[in-house]
Amino acid sequence: MSWLTVETPLPSGPMHIAVTPLGVVAGGYLGDEAGELPRCTDEAKIAAVNGRIGTYLAGRSRELGLPIDWSLSTGPHRAVLQTLLREVPYGRTITYGELAARSGVFEDVAEPGLAARTVGQMMAANPVPLLVPCHRVVAADGIGGFGGGRVGIDVKRWLLTLEGVLEPTLDWNGPL
DNA sequence: TATCGCATCTAGT
DNA sequence: ACTAGATGCGATA
Structure with a gap:
């Protein structure tokens, strides 16, 4: 796999994305982690990923339209991620508990x-943030948590504001 | 292969 | 309103 950096308007700054011939395989919100990783030199892929993500984060598209390589997630983990991708469209949210019920993985729990809580762990370990909309999964009584420390929750709020779920706040610097 | 750390919910004060 | 208790993952060594 090879890595590329994508400039974003997110409060966390640029993202880094890993691609394989199958599609996007991994990603992260902290762009500076990409320093020592193998860089992608395929200009077509760089342009495609930058264009799709840039358009999406600018609010001009509701679909990322990038192929996903699921090879880093297996079993129940993959099942939950795919359930989330299939059942929660743009602008909608789901609670951790409801996603667990929908995925059907935890019927005997x-x-x-x-x-x-297990679903929360799976979101934290989601290898493909943004493509799999883990930011649309919220707690039963509030926004819930997010990885990446203090900045992480800001990213989650930013994305939910972009999709119209939350009202714009003072630190909102998005395309509205 | 063993251990650790969690992005939650519910119930009981 | 606030506190505590229950579980299964993935990552690391």
């Missing part, structure tokens, strides 16, 4: 809270 007695307590809903336990399944919901």
Whole structure:
């Protein structure tokens, strides 16, 4: 796999994205982590990824339209991610508990809270952020958490504001 | 292969 | 309103 950096208007700054011949295989919100990773030199792929993500984050597109390489996630993990991708469209959110129920992976788990927590772990370990809309998964009583420390929750709020789920806040610097 | 750290929910004060 | 308790993953050594 090879890595490329994408400039974004996100509060976390640029993202880095890993691509394979199959599609996007991994990504991260912290662009400076890409320093020592093998860089992608395929200009067509760089242009495609930059264009799709840039258009999406500018609010001019509701679909990323990038192929996903699922090879880094397996079993229940992959099932939950694909359920999320299929069942939660742009501008909608789902709670951790409901996503657990929809995915059908936790049918034999007695307590809903336990399944919901497991889903949270899976979102944290999501190798393909943004493409799999893990930011649309929220807690039952609020926005919930997000990886990446302090900046992470800002990214989540930013993306939800972009999609019209949240009202713009003072630190909103997006395309509205 | 063993251990650790969590992006939650519910119930009981 | 606030506190504590329950579970299964992925990542690391």
